[in-house]
Amino acid sequence: MSEQAPVAETISPTEEALELLQKRFKKTVRRDDREGYGGIVVDASRLEKVAAAIHDDLGYDYLSSATAVDYLGQGDHVEMVYHAYRIAGGPALVFKAQTPRDEAVLPTLTGVWPGVDFQEREAWDLMGIRFDGHPNLKRILMWEGFHGHPLRKDWHEPFFEEELKPFGSRWPDGHVQRSEEHNPYGKNVQYPAEWSPEAYESPAEPAIYDNINLGVDVRTDLATDRVIVSLGPQHPSTHGVFRMVVRLDGETIEGLEPVMGYLHRNHEKIGERNTFIQNMPYTDRLDYICSLSNNLGYAISIEQLMALGARYEPPTYRAEVIRVLMAELTRIVNHVWAIGFLLNDLGAFFTPMMYAVIERELILDFFEATTGSRMMCNYMRFGGVAADIPARIRGVANLINDRVRDMNTMDYLHSLIHERLPRAIDQLDEYLTTSEIMTNRCMGVGVLTRDDAIAYSAAGPVLRASGVPYDVRRAEPYSIYPDLDFDVAVRYHGDVYDRYLVRLDELRQSIRILKQVLPLLNDTDGQPVFTGRGVYSPRVPAGESYGRVENPKGELGFYVVSEGKQNPRRYHVRAPSFINLTALEQMCKGHKVADVVAILGSIDIVLGETDR
């Protein structure tokens, strides 16, 4: 523990990279000189070699995010955008590769950063970029056989009304009609004109098993103990609607493939129709256990863009204090939840969960009093937060045992942070850490080595349990975290047990931060919490930004491209749950099938974010 990642360097990564790359690759590498953009543009033909140089020679060993943007009408190309970091900390090197829309092909980078695997599959699925040499290029969020690539700008969903919100039917006219009434099927569906269901065999299910089969015909040739098992999407241990297809030899795992998209709610397509501020409540529903940290990530990303413009004031100090207060309380909510569920997965059904959830309810009471909602808080704004914390916590529920219903908020927070929460964490520690269930089933299970964790772009507790002290709060600080005193929790075995311990450490560090935040909250009492103009659609200058925060589950990033209008051109979420799953097969190989459940529990995924 207590190894802090070094503070960010000051040399621009783009300049440094351009100098080296242009020497070697001449004109195939150039500066991205569009207004508001940064980074370098690489010729598609040299992408693989340049990427290898960025990884090996420049030392950008951690690929945080890879996503595609459709520039229809602005050059008619699709563009892959990569954000690479050094695991020692510091700003991103952004590099891009463009390919024509009609024939979108790029070389895969799975050989350089294996963590790009699922993100390239997502870009193929949603944006239709084919990756040459990708080992398993098939759809990931939609099903095989779905028509079209939905994030293309010219692809329209069945309930399509207009390109951009606010829709004319809602405002100013206000004559809303149910979308079902305009669809011949009364449902959210559309079919290609020539398609007929007769004699149609859906490729969706067989395609899942494409890459993970036994190599024998099971009907005639089953002289083997090897089987393929499909776990989920309805399974009590899959934390929602996650599915895994597992190839077993006896009980030992030979191969595993996550199957996702069962909760793909088209976050990004909807987000690109929405105005900037309309996306705030949608971010609540990404990682729905940590809505406030998601809000923070999105707010930071848009504030980065707004800072390019003239009339922007950064959030006040009090707003930042409240943001950190909320983010750290959210971390506690998430980690107690994750630990409770890990025990669920280990077979200690629901009792540890019950203990873990008690304190969560107390924090949720505070969230409800401040933001108006227990879970979907929709609280942060560009330039601050929506409202100050209330003077008193009151509630309408009048439960007999509920003594917290009318209290001074600061007293409430004080007793929560100084007494209730530390006690609850100690209690979890005391009951669980040395428990035989924990030690026997978790130690040495699901090991992810340090190098693998970095290569697979793992983030959050998964990365830090593998011995990498990488925390965005220290590696690229935001908000008031530079002023706060805390350690980056890190453990070195990379197994399930260490991931549990890292969460426990982080809980204690969050308490440490919260104890520093409380006096700041008192000192800043009465200051404004919002500096924006409170308009429905704030001005966001043209450009791109990638705002990232250390969410409880890992690094949450928002890549936003603005054209200076009311709506983003591209709105992409770098979801830690999604990318952490890339390493799942690596962690599970060689273990017993029962351990998969524990390993999945230790990654701590949430499906709203995985599938978006």
Next chain:
Amino acid sequence: MTDNDFLKELHNPDVPVPEGMQSAVAVTNIGRLMDSIYNWGRRNSIWPMAFGLACCAIEMIATAASRYDQARFGMEVIRASPRQADLMIVSGTVTKKMVVPIVRLYNQMPEPKYVLAMGACACGGGPFKEGYNVVSGVDKFLPVDVYVPGCPPTPQALLHGFIALQKKIDAQSLGNYNSVPWYGRGPSDAIPVPVLGPDLYDPRQGHIMRRQHEAAQSAAQDKQADA
């Protein structure tokens, strides 16, 4: 409800009972007696299926935990297998990809079975309705008994939904084959499982698709004739 009220409710008004006996005796027909015993047993032992879809599942778990304690309604036995469950709480956004297993799970549940649509998404698509992979309400495929609005509904709202379901069960009658399908002679028909084609295809809508094809064909012919 006191025992006294319970007897009074069962009582057949056509049969006179002496004043002093009314708190001890009820004269009723066997159907009504059976209804109340059946319903009393069933309303207090509804076993939900362990089945969380999205955000609402978190509030569903909070409802099952100690503060809200759905055990008070006899609903704490959460079964992982649909074969052992009475109630499907559709707790979250139903996507096109997920509706296929949902319909299959529903078909696997033994009767009597109930569906509770929890949250805006399960009721009608919610904030994600316009999305290309979202089913705008689980009632497009399954018969829903109770709708609980909210995004997500608070645990109190979900408990209210449970009470509404109990009231619904109270009103069911063994003699009523028409409105309560599982009191009929055989099991009800399974719901046809949707197909993942170029888009989600509901086999019950084949006639609409044929009509669409015919309309498209005749439009094409008209165009040819015009040319």
